[in-house]
Amino acid sequence: MILSGKRVLLIVGGGIAAYKALDLIRRLRERGAAVRCVMTAAAQEFITPLSVGALSADHVFTDLFDRQDEQDVGHIRLARDTDVIAVAPATADLMAKLANGLANDLASAVLLAADRPVLMAPAMNPKMWAHPATRRNRATLERDGIAFVGPGRGEMAESGEAGEGRMAEPLEIVASVEALVAGGGRPLTGKKIILTSGPTHEPIDPVRYIANRSSGKQGHAIAAALAKLGAEVHLVSGPVTIPDPAGVRTIHVETAREMQAAVEKLLPADAAVFVAAVADWRMADSAGEKIKKVAGEGPPALQMVENPDILAGVGHHRNRPALVVGFAAETQNLIANAQAKLNKKGADFIVANDVSHGGGKAGVMGGERNRVRIVSKAGVEEWPEMSKDEVATKLAALIAEKLGAAGG
Ligand SMILES: Cc1cc2nc3c(=O)[nH]c(=O)nc-3n(C[C@H](O)[C@H](O)[C@H](O)COP(=O)(O)O)c2cc1C
Numbered sequence: 001m002i003l004s005g006k007r008v009l010l011i012v013g014g015g016i017a018a019y020k021a022l023d024l025i026r027r028l029r030e031r032g033a034a035v036r037c038v039m040t041a042a043a044q045e046f047i048t049p050l051s052v053g054a055l056s057a058d059h060v061f062t063d064l065f066d067r068q069d070e071q072d073v074g075h076i077r078l079a080r081d082t083d084v085i086a087v088a089p090a091t092a093d094l095m096a097k098l099a100n101g102l103a104n105d106l107a108s109a110v111l112l113a114a115d116r117p118v119l120m121a122p123a124m125n126p127k128m129w130a131h132p133a134t135r136r137n138r139a140t141l142e143r144d145g146i147a148f149v150g151p152g153r154g155e156m157a158e159s160g161e162a163g164e165g166r167m168a169e170p171l172e173i174v175a176s177v178e179a180l181v182a183g184g185g186r187p188l189t190g191k192k193i194i195l196t197s198g199p200t201h202e203p204i205d206p207v208r209y210i211a212n213r214s215s216g217k218q219g220h221a222i223a224a225a226l227a228k229l230g231a232e233v234h235l236v237s238g239p240v241t242i243p244d245p246a247g248v249r250t251i252h253v254e255t256a257r258e259m260q261a262a263v264e265k266l267l268p269a270d271a272a273v274f275v276a277a278v279a280d281w282r283m284a285d286s287a288g289e290k291i292k293k294v295a296g297e298g299p300p301a302l303q304m305v306e307n308p309d310i311l312a313g314v315g316h317h318r319n320r321p322a323l324v325v326g327f328a329a330e331t332q333n334l335i336a337n338a339q340a341k342l343n344k345k346g347a348d349f350i351v352a353n354d355v356s357h358g359g360g361k362a363g364v365m366g367g368e369r370n371r372v373r374i375v376s377k378a379g380v381e382e383w384p385e386m387s388k389d390e391v392a393t394k395l396a397a398l399i400a401e402k403l404g405a406a407g408g
Pocket of ligand 1: 012013014015016017040041042043090091092093094123124125128
């Protein structure tokens, strides 16, 4: 219970997604957090201070020049008497104000006076989100150390509008708040973490290869999330079409054997996270020349041999990291297979995901969203469906917690 006894200052901006802030308050309080709320004038056009106050069980702050509030608490103390500040929904306007140092109402004055971690959950029309001004503001805020969750893609509240701009769901926001609180910012500073991501390509001949549908999106997102928490991340990536994550040292490999050699060279480390979809088999002998189609001879028989098991190799290595995490992509018997993998491979926990829905946008492999279960000796923890970035944030927080517990 990372949030137990923690104070969250929730700033509610004026967007249609403000109604989700009500559920967010409940979710935060369920986890033991004390939630205090600031509402902008625009926010009060969408939801009332009455319902926000009832759910937060605290006074709701709305006015920079409220004599009583300024005397009792004051905007500076509002900004300081908290462990973390969440802005949900973060309007284009609030982002613009903070990016430019404006402070002409209570919400913006509190944000400017804050020296605590700040999380923004933007929500706006896709055109507003895509506007160069908003993109500039987001980049500025990120450089200033503001954390973001979402927005996701989907239907907007306005009928007929769809695209990127939908506020992250309350549970995703909670996961990001937990990550911020767990770390006080950068809890993994000084920790070396090895991570594998993407598929491997196993050559059949110089032009053909055996591959799988892994895009590397989930693994790369985890590498970025670990780096944001301060870890020194060494990413060993199979062939992918996405860019190297910022703040991470990336080594590019092609085959399972190259991936294994790169990983073992990086040992010792504090943790190793194996997200890559490594091919189980490779060709016994890959042909030096392109295999020719010969009329009347039919297709060649492909003779395969087993690839090294990189996870098991590190799980049982004499230089085994304190924390070893595996991924299990299964199409059936998800939990039983993950549990078997846990023991056989010497992993501390397995992140299991069901990939039976195939590839492409709708499926896990290549898609944008993921629903995982954490399988450890202690049992199985189900996480709700989230974007891959949110899974990454939550997993990075869990890794930080486990490494802390391991005495680091
Ligand atoms: C019906 C309606 C819906 C709105 N939804 C959003 C929204 O989702 N995101 C946003 O950034 N602004 C939205 N706006 C515009 C903001 O309410 C407006 O920019 C306001 O000044 C924001 O104030 P605040 O940032 O102090 O909360 C909406 C306005 C209206 C009238």
